Amino acid sequence: MRLSRLIGQRLKETPRDAQTASHIFLVRGGYVRPVSTGIYSLLPLGMRIVAKIERIIRDEMNRVGGQEVLMPVVLPQELWDESGRSETVGAELLRFKDRNDKPMLLGMTHEEAVVHLARTEANSYKQLPFMLYQIQTKYRDEARPRGGLIRVREFTMKDAYSFHASQENLEEYYDEVHQAYVRIFNRLGMKNVVSIQSDAGMMGGAVSHEFMALAECGEDILFISPDGQYKANREVVTSRLVALEKEPPKPLEKVHTPDRKSIEEVAEFLGVNASQTCKAVFYADQDGSLIFAVIRGDIEVNEAKLRKYVGAYELNMANDEQIRAIGAEPGYASVLDIDRRKVRVVVDRSVAESSNLVVGANQADYHYRNFNLCRDAEGLDISDIATVREGDLCPVTGQPLVMHRGIEVGNIFQLGTKYTQSMNCQFLDENGKSKPMIMGCYGIGVGRAMASVIEGSHDKFGPVWPMAIAPFQVHICALNPKKEGVTEVAEAIYGELTERGIEVLYDDRGEKAGFMFNDADLIGVPLRLVISPKTLAEGKVEFKTRDGSRSEMVDTERAVDLMCELVAAELG
């Protein structure tokens, strides 16, 4: 490819709205162009990278027995009615009506569509297991797209779905896909990807992992133990509870605490630490039912954990009116005096493990001292609903957990029968008995992966692409092309490399050296040859790697062979 012909201008200036390295370089380098909020066109450079990423993903999916399909982007809402998700998924699902007023939607994930396929195409245990996958456009009407390609509304995703006759079989296959994912991110040159335990969220199901590209600009927060044994998303991470020394229970004592509502005020007023108090937090779920969360005063409630524990898909802080409606006093609510028929109480284990805490008296301006949870109090749910902080102890090793930020580039779920049951996707087993298929699903965000590669591999001039996905393998700069055979040598090398199957970008524009070098850095091709009157005077060309690891003069005749060798070596 001649750079003079390449569509996709490099920009000198940073786009106004770009904050992250990947966003800045993808736009400045002419890889993508914004069209609307969170909606981008891929230019030739970006397209070449995406195509290579997709090729690697396909290869590994096929290796674990995947069969590629292509499902529609536009789906009838009735499919989502079957699974119940047209109810539970909110505004990020774009819905519309066709000309006959039939409710339709744009697919944001394809469990429903693939179950529809599976139930029509397979009905015997003899056909199981199988895995279908596609690489296709998804649309999610995100409330707030950001970070360039990190969070967009329209994007390309590889989504895969497996169907099994037994949970054991799913688990075995799940591990295989996990390994395939590790290979994929390795081959993509992403050294900063870790797989962590995660929350299944709206997907449902029990076991799931997220593949996180560690990056400062990442939106997700995760915790990793220093030895790497334990890795988990903020939404599910747990820690070893550091309990205060348990004291013998003292008698309950009611104390006057005028106008002290918050933990800080009460603790200061009574001269105790926040960890010796008990906090009451009220939430309302999607139906307006109240949930009363009880946790030690120095710890915050983790809403994701609570949501999962009570099985709600939406939780909001309850208002005073809702709190009074169940007979509690805002600011002074107490687990002691609460009417448990009117509200579900969830107690964090921190409270169960503490003694003689200060709690609300469920009466304005009063608290109790010396509250001790009676462990076998009936109807009390005791669980871990605590927010983990950096430095809290790893539940496995006991070492302090380290907090990281990450970009979720892939995820895998053991879905079980969540969709096959509701959508009646069954098979006949060896005994002729009808059973729901057992499902797994596996996603990778293609554009997000491209952006994450930049986050993990760039310098101040631009991206440093790994050979496996670089838009080109060799970049030729012809300096001063009108002089002393420069063009002749450049053309010859360009022609020969192309002939030998190397992907070459040839800067034939005759710009100033600095101008060409800056463009080359923005394009980030791993190997660079610079040809100029100066180098030709010695019968040589200059060879440089984009990552700066090599910079040397090589004989003109040797250059082509060397490039071929290096490309072959890097592609393994």
Added chain:
RNA sequence: CGGAACGUAGCGCAGCCUGGUUAGCGCGCUUGACUGGGGGUCAAGAGGUCGGGAGUUCGAAUCUCCCCGUUCCGACCA
């Protein structure tokens, strides 16, 4: 959905407060010359519904109101 800001050439911005010839600058683009190893210099050009609508005024990019769009922070987010 809450808070804040912004909208002037392809991109990045000034002008607005205090209304007044022909709306300006940088980058990019076109033409030419010089130049030639990290975004060079000079000269000549092309490129604008000043987000939209209504109003105030002799006169609006500038003041007022409404609408639209965008971005940032938060909420939310397989």
